[in-house]
Every structure is written in structure tokens, then in C-alpha cells.
Amino acid sequence: MEYWKRLCPSHISIPSPRPSQHQSNGLLFSQHCRLAHTDTEGDYVVARQQTIPEGTLILQEDPSVYQLHPSLISHRCAGCLMSLDGIKQPIPCRQSSCTWHLRYCSSICESDYWFKVHAYVCAFFVVAQNPALLLAFQMWTSGNPMSLVSNLDQQTTDMYEKGATFMADLFRFSIHDPQAMQQDLVRYQAILRCNGFGIQRKWVSRDSVGMDTVATALYLQASKFNHSCHPNVLALFVDKTIQLRTLRPVTAGESLCISYGPLAANMPLHQRQHYLRDRYFFTCGCQACQVVPDPSLPPSIDQVYLCPNCTYKRLVLKTPTCPQCHTTIDWARILKIEGAIDNYEGDWEKVLQLQSSIYHDETLTLGKTYDQLARVHHLANRSNEAIYCCKKSLSIVQSVYGPTSPEAAEEMFKLCGLYATAGNRSRTKEWIKKTCDLYRLLGLDQQLKDDMDELDAMGRFI
Numbered sequence: 001m002e003y004w005k006r007l008c009p010s011h012i013s014i015p016s017p018r019p020s021q022h023q024s025n026g027l028l029f030s031q032h033c034r035l036a037h038t039d040t041e042g043d044y045v046v047a048r049q050q051t052i053p054e055g056t057l058i059l060q061e062d063p064s065v066y067q068l069h070p071s072l073i074s075h076r077c078a079g080c081l082m083s084l085d086g087i088k089q090p091i092p093c094r095q096s097s098c099t100w101h102l103r104y105c106s107s108i109c110e111s112d113y114w115f116k117v118h119a120y121v122c123a124f125f126v127v128a129q130n131p132a133l134l135l136a137f138q139m140w141t142s143g144n145p146m147s148l149v150s151n152l153d154q155q156t157t158d159m160y161e162k163g164a165t166f167m168a169d170l171f172r173f174s175i176h177d178p179q180a181m182q183q184d185l186v187r188y189q190a191i192l193r194c195n196g197f198g199i200q201r202k203w204v205s206r207d208s209v210g211m212d213t214v215a216t217a218l219y220l221q222a223s224k225f226n227h228s229c230h231p232n233v234l235a236l237f238v239d240k241t242i243q244l245r246t247l248r249p250v251t252a253g254e255s256l257c258i259s260y261g262p263l264a265a266n267m268p269l270h271q272r273q274h275y276l277r278d279r280y281f282f283t284c285g286c287q288a289c290q291v292v293p294d295p296s297l298p299p300s301i302d303q304v305y306l307c308p309n310c311t312y313k314r315l316v317l318k319t320p321t322c323p324q325c326h327t328t329i330d331w332a333r334i335l336k337i338e339g340a341i342d343n344y345e346g347d348w349e350k351v352l353q354l355q356s357s358i359y360h361d362e363t364l365t366l367g368k369t370y371d372q373l374a375r376v377h378h379l380a381n382r383s384n385e386a387i388y389c390c391k392k393s394l395s396i397v398q399s400v401y402g403p404t405s406p407e408a409a410e411e412m413f414k415l416c417g418l419y420a421t422a423g424n425r426s427r428t429k430e431w432i433k434k435t436c437d438l439y440r441l442l443g444l445d446q447q448l449k450d451d452m453d454e455l456d457a458m459g460r461f462i
């Protein structure tokens with residue numbers, strides 16, 4: 001311990017980056033998929049010969065580097081990211097002069113993180129607020145992720161350069177060439193921007209649920225999956241391990257895609273395109289983004305209106321005429337109804353009636369209203385009505401996100417609770433079984449252990 005206390009970072013010799021250590025494409029992937037490459041698309045992943053069934057685990061990978069979100073520094077172990085809630089005496093940094101307020105679940109984690117990163121920056125609290133720089137530094141010490149895209153020419157690099165210059169300056173007396181190090185750190189931050197994953201955790205409070213980003217991580221293999229606004233692969237995190245599973249059957253040769261965030265179901269086309277260009281520097285050309293929407297796809301938020309004249313349900317906003325009956329559409333009237341809906345917030349029956357008069361019956365907007373109605377009925381002890389509305393919401397979610405989706409699982413979880421409240425023993429058991437099966441299929445049973453415990457308790461007490 002004394003040995004470290006007497007060193008300042010510029011005296012510490014760090015091993016040089018080892019480009020040879022970077023994994024080649026060879027270790028990709030499972031028996032289910034392989035890496036493909038075209039000049040226009042770059043690297044991407046396709047299904048191998050056979051059809052992959054839904055719910056198949058196609059990749060499980062630990063991060064090559066990861067970094068706890070700065071706001072969680074005293075709530076989670078900086079080494080393994082575990083919550084420190086149940087830990088009586090979390091371990092602080094070994095340096096009493098440290099101002100980072102890092103906490104660890106064990107001395108093993110402290111030591112591990114110390115030698116990997118923290119020893120070099122413990123004295124420089126300013127770096128604590130820059131997770132991208134800390135990650136880039138870890139990339140630098142652990143090997144060169146050469147084959148990942150950086151889109152460096154399209155990014156604004158001022159912030160990257162500032163951080164990289166600061167970091168390279170810390171090592172100016174070491175054996176490394178500070179200029180080369182500075183350039184590497186800039187490029188690694190750019191790579192992270194395009195390839196980094198946010199490790200998400202679900203939180204549940206009294207009246208809402210949401211997702212939080214716990215950490216940023218780089219996965220060398222998962223990074224090779226392209227984006228689609230209607231993805232066929234789901235990415236989930238179990239602790240810091242990423243798991244990729246198919247959301248529906250995928251035929252041989254088909255490209256396997258995850259979503260980088262935007263989904264056709266809940267974000268309009270122009271917003272998705274803008275987000276992906278701004279954040280990831282590409283123009284999405286996925287099926288859901290094609291100008292002529294594929295009718296086999298579920299209705300996206302861009303094509304949800306009903307033709308007032310015929311049975312056509314996929315009218316894209318402001319299209320002058322109906323593609324089926326060719327009448328001119330009176331958008332002013334439709335938009336007036338849409339605008340009036342906000343005035344009825346809270347009166348969900350009325351909202352539902354107005355929405356049903358203008359939207360496709362499988363629109364998420366309607367699903368959300370059914371969800372609200374289910375809540376209202378539930379609070380007023382009208383079990384049957386609550387169950388009816390929850391089932392409506394479930395069927396919409398199933399058609400939009402797919403029957404094998406975390407969104408559907410969430411609605412099924414609610415339905416179990418409603419059947420249990422209604423005291424319907426056989427239905428509760430039946431839906432608990434279906435829900436648990438879906439949780440297991442998607443790997444949610446490992447990620448959302450609390451939900452599984454709750455389902456288990458429901459089953460035992462009904």
C-alpha cells in the first residue's frame with residue numbers, strides 16, 4: 001500500500017496498448033449467427049442456415065470496459081456496479097485523501113478497480129465527471145478496439161480533445177508519447193459515442209415504472225449488430241452482462257438487428273431519423289423507415305389514421321388522398337379532433353371514444369388509454385371492467401411490439417395482479433404461468449427478479 005502512496009501518476013508506467021490483443025471476428029458468434037460485411041453497411045450480423053426460433057439467446061457477452069454513471073458513485077459499487085443498499089459497510093477508496101466518494105461492495109472490487117483505472121486518476125476529481133474519458137482510458141490500457149466505427153470525421157471533438165489532452169498530460173513523464181496517447185483517447189471517445197451501450201435498470205415506484213442508465217459499457221461483439229426501428233433482437237442486461245435474444249423467428253440469411261433507442265411504434269419517422277443521424281451518424285433505411293410502409297408490419301405511429309370514407313386504417317399524416325378510395329382527406333377536421341382530445345384528460349371513456357374515431361384500432365395511443373381506464377376501474381373496485389381494459393391494452397401491445405416482447409410481458413404482469421385482486425384463482429394461476437413463461441423466454445426472469453418474486457407470491461396467496 002505504501003508503495004502506491006508515494007507515487008504520483010506521472011511516475012507510473014502503464015502497459016502499452018496491445019493491438020494484437022483485440023479479438024478478431026473469429027470468435028463471433030454462436031451457432032445461430034455470423035458476421036457479414038458490405039462496403040455500404042460495414043459489419044453486420046446475419047442468421048446462419050437454419051431458422052432461429054423466437055426467444056433464442058444468440059449472444060451473451062461481458063463488457064470489454066464499463067464505467068458507473070457519475071450520479072451513482074456513492075450508491076453502487078464502482079467495481080461491479082452492484083447496488084450497495086444491503087451492504088453494511090461499503091469499502092471506500094484506499095487513499096484517505098480521495099475526494100471521489102467511490103464505494104465498493106468488497107475489497108476485491110476496490111483493488112480491481114484501483115489497478116485498472118482509479119490509481120491513475122484518484123488525485124484528479126475532475127475526471128470523475130467524465131465517464132467517456134475514463135472509458136477511453138480503460139480502452140487505451142486494455143487493448144485497441146480498432147475494428148469498431150468511430151465516425152470521427154462527423155463528430156464535434158472539442159470535448160474529447162480537452163479530456164484527452166488533460167489525461168495525456170498526466171502521463172507526460174512516462175514512457176508513452178503523449179501526442180499519440182492524446183489522439184488515441186480522442187478516437188476512443190468517438191468510438192464509444194457510436195458503440196457504447198447504456199446498462200439499464202428498471203425502477204418501480206408507487207405509481208410509475210421507468211428505466212435508468214446505471215453505467216456505460218462497450219461490448220465488442222454486440223456492437224456489430226445494426227439498428228432497426230422494428231428490431232428482431234432484444235438487448236437486455238443481467239448485471240453487466242448483455243444478452244441478445246430473438247423477438248420473433250428469424251430466417252436464414254436475415255439480418256439480426258437491435259434498436260439503438262427509437263422504435264417505429266412510439267416515435268414518428270422524422271424524429272427517429274433525426275435522432276439516429278444526430279446520435280449515431282447514419283440515415284436509417286430499415287423497413288419501418290421505407291417511404292412505402294410494409295403492410296405486414298404493425299401500424300407505426302406515422303400511419304395510424306382511419307380513412308373517414310372507407311375501411312383503410314393506415315393513413316399517413318397529411319397524405320392528401322386515401323390510397324384505397326382516393327377521396328381527398330379533410331385533415332383539418334381530423335387534427336381538430338386530435339387537438340380536442342387533450343381537453344378530456346382524466347375522462348378516459350371520452351378520450352377513448354374520440355381516439356377510436358380517428359386512429360387505427362391497434363394504435364399504442366389507444367392501448368395507453370385502455371391502460372388508464374384499467375387503472376381507474378381497478379381503483380374503483382370494478383374488477384371485471386379493469387380486466388377487460390387491461391386485456392385490450394395487452395392485445396394492442398402484442399400486435400405493435402409483438403407477442404414476445406418485454407412490453408407484452410409488462411401488460412401480462414398487470415393482468416395477473418388484476419385477476420388476483422378479483423379473487424379469480426384459476427385465471428390468476430393460468431396468467432401467472434403464461435407470464436412466467438414469457439419472462440423466461442426473454443430472459444426477464446434474471447433481469448427482473450422482483451417481478452418474478454411478486455408473481456410467485458401472487459400464486460401462493462390466491
Ligand SMILES: [Zn+2]
Pocket residue numbers: 077078079080081082104105106109
Ligand atoms: Zn463490487
Ligand SMILES: [Zn+2]
Pocket residue numbers: 093094095098099100118122123
Ligand atoms: Zn480514490
Ligand SMILES: [Zn+2]
Pocket residue numbers: 228229230272284285286287288289
Ligand atoms: Zn428505421
Ligand SMILES: [Zn+2]
Pocket residue numbers: 307308309310311312322323324325326327
Ligand atoms: Zn379511403
